[in-house]
Amino acid sequence: xxxxxxxxxxxxxxxxxxxxxxxxxxxxxxxxxxxxxxxxxxxxxxxxxxxxxxxxxxxxxxxxxxxxxxxxxxxxxxxxxxxxxxxxxxxxxxxxxxxxxxxxxxxxxxxxxxxxxxxxxxxxxxxxxxxxxxxxxxxxxxxxxxxxxxxxxxxxxxxxxxxxxxxxxxxxxxxxxxxxxxxxxxxxxxxxxxxxxxxxxxxxxxxxxxxxxxxxxxxxxxxxxxxxxxxxxxxxxxxxxxxxxxxxxxxxxxxxxxxxxxxxxxxxxxxxxxxxxxxxxxxxxxxxxxxxxxxxxxxxxxxxxxxxxxxxxxxxxxxxxxxxxxxxxxxxxxxxxxxxxxxxxxxxxxxxxxxxxxxxxxxxxxxxxxxxxxxxxxxxxxxxxxxxxxxxxxxxxxxxxxxxxxxxxxxxxxxxxxxxxxxxxxxxxxxxxxxxxxxxxxxxxxxxxxxxxxxxxxxxxx
Amino acid sequence: xxxxxxxxxxxxxxxxxxxxxxxxxxxxxxxxxxxxxxxxxxxxxxxxxxxxxxxxxxxxxxxxxxxxxxxxxxxxxxxxxxxxxxxxxxxxxxxxxxxxxxxxxxxxxxxxxxxxxxxxxxxxxxxxxxxxxxxxxxxxxxxxxxxxxxxxxxxxxxxxxxxxxxxxxxxxxxxxxxxxxxxxxxxxxxxxxxxxxxxxxxxxxxxxxxxxxxxxxxxxxxxxx
Numbered sequence: 001x002x003x004x005x006x007x008x009x010x011x012x013x014x015x016x017x018x019x020x021x022x023x024x025x026x027x028x029x030x031x032x033x034x035x036x037x038x039x040x041x042x043x044x045x046x047x048x049x050x051x052x053x054x055x056x057x058x059x060x061x062x063x064x065x066x067x068x069x070x071x072x073x074x075x076x077x078x079x080x081x082x083x084x085x086x087x088x089x090x091x092x093x094x095x096x097x098x099x100x101x102x103x104x105x106x107x108x109x110x111x112x113x114x115x116x117x118x119x120x121x122x123x124x125x126x127x128x129x130x131x132x133x134x135x136x137x138x139x140x141x142x143x144x145x146x147x148x149x150x151x152x153x154x155x156x157x158x159x160x161x162x163x164x165x166x167x168x169x170x171x172x173x174x175x176x177x178x179x180x181x182x183x184x185x186x187x188x189x190x191x192x193x194x195x196x197x198x199x200x201x202x203x204x205x206x207x208x209x210x211x212x213x214x215x216x217x218x219x220x221x222x223x224x225x226x227x228x229x230x231x232x233x234x235x236x237x238x239x240x241x242x243x244x245x246x247x248x249x250x251x252x253x254x255x256x257x258x259x260x261x262x263x264x265x266x267x268x269x270x271x272x273x274x275x276x277x278x279x280x281x282x283x284x285x286x287x288x289x290x291x292x293x294x295x296x297x298x299x300x301x302x303x304x305x306x307x308x309x310x311x312x313x314x315x316x317x318x319x320x321x322x323x324x325x326x327x328x329x330x331x332x333x334x335x336x337x338x339x340x341x342x343x344x345x346x347x348x349x350x351x352x353x354x355x356x357x358x359x360x361x362x363x364x365x366x367x368x369x370x371x372x373x374x375x376x377x378x379x380x381x382x383x384x385x386x387x388x389x390x391x392x393x394x395x396x397x398x399x400x401x402x403x404x405x406x407x408x409x410x411x412x413x414x415x416x417x418x419x420x421x422x423x424x425x426x427x428x429x430x431x432x433x434x435x436x437x438x439x440x441x442x443x444x445x446x447x448x449x450x451x452x453x454x455x456x457x458x459x460x461x462x
Numbered sequence: 463x464x465x466x467x468x469x470x471x472x473x474x475x476x477x478x479x480x481x482x483x484x485x486x487x488x489x490x491x492x493x494x495x496x497x498x499x500x501x502x503x504x505x506x507x508x509x510x511x512x513x514x515x516x517x518x519x520x521x522x523x524x525x526x527x528x529x530x531x532x533x534x535x536x537x538x539x540x541x542x543x544x545x546x547x548x549x550x551x552x553x554x555x556x557x558x559x560x561x562x563x564x565x566x567x568x569x570x571x572x573x574x575x576x577x578x579x580x581x582x583x584x585x586x587x588x589x590x591x592x593x594x595x596x597x598x599x600x601x602x603x604x605x606x607x608x609x610x611x612x613x614x615x616x617x618x619x620x621x622x623x624x625x626x627x628x629x630x631x632x633x634x635x636x637x638x639x640x641x642x643x644x645x646x647x648x649x650x651x652x653x654x655x656x657x658x659x660x661x662x663x664x665x666x667x668x669x670x671x672x673x674x675x676x677x678x679x680x681x682x683x684x685x686x687x
Contacts, residue, residue, distance in 0.1 A: 028471060054493025058665055062658045065609050067601035068529060070545060076600070085557040092604070132521055132540075133662055134669035295502035304502030304676055351678020351685070377603035377685055378528060447471065 004033025009040065011256060012163025018173075021163065026392050027156025032243055038154050039110060041298045044151060045103030053100065054145060059135040060096050063088055067354055069137065071416040072130035074380040074404040075120055087127040087137040090116050094146045109168070111151040118155050119394035122385035122401075124344040129378070142250040145255030161250025169266045170214040170246040182217045186225035193460055197232045199224075202274060203239035208316070209269060209276035209308065210240050211247040211291070212283045212424050226445035227282065230317075233452055236327035238280075244270025248422075249283045249290030253387030257298065264295035264306075270277050271308040279310040282445045285345030285421035286385070288312045312346050314420050317444055318355040331450035333365040339372055339414035341405075341428065342379035343421035353377060363447065372408040380404050382419070383438040384427030402431040410437055416430050417441045464634075467641045469561060475648035482652020484662040490664045493538065499672070506675045513674020514667035514683070520687040521666060527687035539594070542587035546580035550623075551644070552579075578627070581620050588617040612655050618643040 003009065005020075007030045012018050012377055024030050069087040070076050076085035083089065094113040098105055105113075123140040128136025142371045148154055149162070162183065164171050170179075180201055200206065216223040231238045244266040264417035271279060279286050292310040296303070305425040320326040346352045360369045372379065383402035388394065405427060409417055419425040419441055428441040488512055496503050503510055520527045530537040551557060554577050560599035572580070595605045622640035626633060650656055673685045 052497055053495050053498055054490045055499050055665075055668055057493070058490060058661050061602075062655055062661050062665065064655065064658065065601070065604035065606070066536070068533060070533060070600035072529070081600065083599045086600045086603060089603050093486055128669060129685070130532070132529070134666040135515060136669060136672075199655075264636065285588045294500055297497055297502075300497065302496065302502060304496075304500075339471060346678075348685075349677045351681040351683075354682040442474075 002036075002038040003152075004037060005154055006030045006036055007033035009150065011166060011259065012159065013166055014168050014395055018160065018163045018167050021160055024156075028353070029392065030156045030159075034042060034111070034153065035041055035107065037107060037110075037225075039103075039105060039107065039151055041103040043103075044098065044105075044147060045322070045402045047147060047150060048099060048103060051143075051146075056140060057131070058065050059140060060092070060099060062133055063135055063141060064093065064131065064133065069127040069131050069135075072127045074124075074126070074383070075122075075401060078401060078404045085120060086136075086216075087121070087294070088131075088386050090120050091137045091140045095140055095147075098147065110148065110151060113144065114148055114153045114155070115394070117148055117331060118158070118387060118391055119397045121342075122381045122388050124349055124381035124385055126344070126378070126380070128347075142252075142255065145253075149255035155387070155393065157390045157392065158254035158387055159249065161387075161390070162254040162256035162259045165246075165249065165251045165256075168214075168402050169244070169263060170217075171213040171248045172218050174214045174217045174246075176243050177214075177247070179217050179245050181215075182221050182230070183224045183240060186221045187228050190225050190229060192228075194229055194232055194454075194458065195460055196458065199228050200239045204274050204310050205276070206237050206239040206274065207277045208238040209271060209279045210234050210238055210282075211245055211270075211279060211287075212240075212282045213248045213287055215248075215422060216244050223282070223443070223445060230320075230326065230445060230448055230452070233454060233458060234320045235455075236325070239274060239276065241267075241270035241274055244268070244273075245400065247287035247291045248284060249286065249295075250387065250390075252286065254296065260290065261294070261298040262297045264291050264299050267291050267295070271306060276308055279306065279308050280316045281310065281312055283313045283420040283422065283445065285343030285423055287422075289345035289349060293345075295362055308440075312350070312352060313444070314346070314352055314356050314359060317356045317448065321335075321359060326448065327453045328362050328368070328448075328451050329453050334363055334418060334447070334451075335365045335368055336415065337369050337370055337414045338364055338368055338410045338413045338416040339409065339417040340375075340417060341382060341417055341421065341424045342371075342376055343419075344379070344385055344423050345421070345423075349378040351377075359444065360418075363444075363451065370400075370414050371414045372412045372414075382421075382424035382427035384430065385423050386414055389423055389426050389430070399421070399434055402427060402434060406431045406435050406437060409439060415439060418444060418447065420444050464638065466642075467638065467645070471645050471671070472560075472564075472641075474586065475645035478525050479648040479651045483657065486652060486657050487660050487664060490661060492553075492583075494668065499668075501672045501676050503671060503675070509674045510671040510678055513670040513672075513679050515670070516668045516684070517670025517673070518663055518686065520534070529687075536594070539587040539590045542583040543591060546587075546620070547583035550577055550584070550620070581624055581627075584620045585617060586614055588620075615647050615650055616656065619647055 006024055073087045081087045094116045123138040123142050125138035161171055183199045249260055249263050296305050358418050383405045388398045418429050419428050524537055524541045525531050554571045555571040558571050562568040595601050622643050626636040626640050673679050
């Protein structure tokens with residue numbers, strides 16, 4: 001059977017196809033079909049010839065096999081220094097081998113490559129900082145994922161995720177109506193506590209256009225209310241687009257580049273339509289990576305920037321606290337050991353290490369903030385990045401990967417971990433569930449709400 | 463024979479090496495693609511240049527970045543090998559005498575004791591690099607025969623050079639072998655992984671630009687390599 005009914009090379013384009021794939025519990029049929037999925041080696045080789053240019057080609061060629069990347073990889077360290085987890089080995093044994101064989105690889109090889117690409121690398125990009133030649137294997141694994149996706153060798157959840165973006169322009173089955181209604185409903189819930197609180201939808205020329213993660217709409221609607229409340233308290237002129245509100249991209253984790261382009265273009269269209277001064281995205285790492293850092297390139301924007309200046313939520317919070325738009329009640333500052341999770345996607349990959357620490361300086365009583373080791377751009381992945389959190393068949397590997405972060409947190413002595421990133425937040429929640437180390441974890445928003453001063457004119461009347 | 467090796471063959475091997483390296487660099491730069499690499503190289507030349515220079519500089523300084531500091535043994539043998547491997551061939555007095563004779567000028571020359579020290583450092587470091595490949599499982603799994611071959615042809619001119627310098631055995635025989643090894647190395651450079659002589663700079667510059675332009679270099683203090 002060259003192409004399965006569920007597992008095949010075709011992307012998910014319709015709601016019907018998406019539902020059929022979702023109905024296959026845990027991807028049982030999907031993975032069964034994958035066992036006999038054929039490889040289109042001509043397409044594979046042609047794609048490589050068209051897209052593997054000097055950067056990747058040189059990286060594959062000049063790797064000195066020195067092994068200096070080994071210690072940089074948390075998956076190598078946590079898997080008892082298994083030599084098969086050395087980043088250079090992982091990429092040479094997969095992408096390197098496909099190139100050497102000019103695309104002529106078999107089904108077993110592709111299964112091995114799929115496991116390597118999604119369960120042995122979270123695309124955290126840490127190894128690239130430790131290689132003398134500057135070989136960034138995270139980037140290469142991202143590229144490999146694209147090749148595997150094209151051939152249909154992609155974990156079930158990733159295929160679904162990419163399909164969601166194609167069908168709904170969101171990572172989950174949340175429609176534009178669902179988004180607006182949920183946001184409005186959540187704002188209504190808090191109207192009495194915060195007089196004048198509203199969610200301006202599709203307001204043109206606002207200072208801020210806010211974009212979110214569809215999970216917030218579907219599973220954590222409180223987060224939407226909290227965002228609205230904080231903008232309200234800061235006196236911001238803000239809006240949300242009724243279309244193009246989803247900042248995330250599971251398509252990026254899946255390697256579905258066409259879907260990545262569709263997704264970011266929906267956000268860029270909203271920017272062009274509403275002409276906000278800036279876009280602020282929610283507390284999500286990969287969403288920022290997808291829409292602000294990588295997105296402009298998918299959309300063919302030569303200056304590498306989205307149509308409007310776009311910042312991460314932590315940048316907005318730091319600015320609001322710095323300028324006094326938001327004021328923290330000194331009595332309510334955090335007075336217990338607290339640490340900060342550095343998200344690979346915007347700390348290592350977007351230089352926001354200083355602003356996050358600036359936020360801590362306002363929120364935490366001096367003496368209570370502790371760093372993990374290593375930290376900032378050298379921090380380890382939470383253990384669930386790059387889609388690892390969401391892939392059922394690789395759950396045992398993911399749970400093992402969480403031990404790195406667990407031990408980093410334990411060694412820091414922190415009782416509370418601030419994680420302004422959905423993926424990191426999930427991973428830390430899961431590690432607490434799995435290993436019960438007695439810590440708490442939080443996004444910034446609920447903590448800020450509990451400690452900011454409400455200006456007199458915005459206070460609720462008795 | 464000797465005249466041929468220090469005449470035609472010398473120019474041929476140097477020519478192949480230099481032209482080959484230039485071709486590598488030109489092809490590398492031409493193959494960069496802002497959209498596929500997802501780096502807006504052309505849009506921010508000043509930031510890109512600064513990032514490229516920083517990325518190279520940090521790695522040319524022993525213990526100049528987190529990676530070198532994390533692996534001090536490797537750092538010592540890496541620089542022990544590379545410093546001599548780069549400086550001795552270019553600045554050795556004997557090599558510059560040939561240069562003077564052929565082209566009428568010579569470069570700064572190394573003090574002979576320093577040159578001896580650096581050459582021994584190359585040979586000893588090469589042995590340690592080879593042993594490291596055998597001893598460490600994370601390096602062993604990556605190592606192929608080709609890696610030993612590269613190490614061997616890079617070190618052979620230094621070993622034979624030392625034999626000739628201390629006049630062990632037949633001086634003219636070892637000198638001839640030394641020149642042959644050196645020329646073989648020069649010719650091999652563009653056709654093997656030794657092309658990293660230029661591609662190291664290209665690749666480091668690229669990643670430096672990537673971080674400077676796209677991955678936060680324009681926000682905050684930039685990456686701490």
